[in-house]
Amino acid sequence: MASVTFEHLTKTYPNGFVSVNDVNLTVEDGEFVVFHGPSGCGKSTILRMVGGLEDITSGKIWLGKELLNDILPRDRRLAMAFQNYTLYKHFNVYDNMALGLRLRDLPRNVIDSRVKSAASLLGITGVLDKKLRAISDAEKQRVALGRAIVCQPKVLLVDEDFARQNDDRRHEMISDILKINERLGITVLYVTNDYDEVCALNKKTVFMKEGKIVEVRDNPGQTEKIQSEKI
Ligand code: ADP
Numbered sequence: 194m195a196s197v198t199f200e201h202l203t204k205t206y207p208n209g210f211v212s213v214n215d216v217n218l219t220v221e222d223g224e225f226v227v228f229h230g231p232s233g234c235g236k237s238t239i240l241r242m243v244g245g246l247e248d249i250t251s252g253k254i255w256l257g258k259e260l261l262n263d264i265l266p267r268d269r270r271l272a273m274a275f276q277n278y279t280l281y282k283h284f285n286v287y288d289n290m291a292l293g294l295r296l297r298d299l300p301r302n303v304i305d306s307r308v309k310s311a312a313s314l315l316g317i318t319g320v321l322d323k324k325l326r327a328i329s330d331a332e333k334q335r336v337a338l339g340r341a342i343v344c345q346p347k348v349l350l351v352d353e354d355f356a357r358q359n360d361d362r363r364h365e366m367i368s369d370i371l372k373i374n375e376r377l378g379i380t381v382l383y384v385t386n387d388y389d390e391v392c393a394l395n396k397k398t399v400f401m402k403e404g405k406i407v408e409v410r411d412n413p414g415q416t417e418k419i420q421s422e423k424i
Pocket of ligand 1: 206207208210212230231232233234235236237238239
């Protein structure tokens with residue numbers, strides 16, 4: 194597992210727009226940190242730079258003692274739960290989850306134990322041998338999360354669209370991610386522009402505006418509660 198540190202992190206797009214402006218922050222090893230702010234404030238850009246989907250204009254991102262700037266996206270020990278996850282519909286659930294591990298040539302017994310323990314954590318053991326088309330959307334999302342965690346990432350990046358895909362079971366999705374953080378100790382960076390969600394999660398929250406951090410609160414849900422009790 195690992196901490197994530199941003200040092201003067203800045204993103205300027207080719208058109209000159211500064212989307213992330215001198216962000217400094219340390220997310221401790223195993224922490225669950227929420228990034229919140231209005232649409233367009235730079236939250237996803239930060240996540241995309243961590244994941245290597247976006248170049249860093251200036252500044253540094255550290256994963257523990259490793260400087261991420263110099264590490265190819267595929268070699269970063271990160272998992273991303275973004276909206277457009279790809280599952281292979283002709284494969285069964287087990288094979289979808291095992292794919293990344295097979296590509297790394299891991300021994301069959303290691304793959305088997307990792308897939309089964311991730312499936313058990315996410316409550317999808319019963320569908321491991323089912324084809325993708327035979328499972329629900331909610332289960333598909335769990336398969337996507339399972340595939341991410343079998344690779345034993347140090348950090349899980351969650352974009353708000355991932356949870357929003359399925360509003361009906363957004364709570365379950367969030368509780369799956371909380372479970373991954375608590376039981377496996379994986380550091381989570383979670384982006385949302387939904388303030389109710391910030392309060393419900395009640396985790397350390399980084400409030401952003403126009404590319405900058407404006408405030409960091411440890412228990413935003415607690416603050417909200419105290420304020421409503423005062424009224
Ligand atoms: P958030 O996740 O907080 O909604 P983003 O990080 O996605 O915001 O985007 C931050 C800002 O950067 C937005 O104003 C967006 O329009 C702008 N932006 C994103 N991609 C580009 C691009 N390729 N060129 C110029 N501006 C961009």
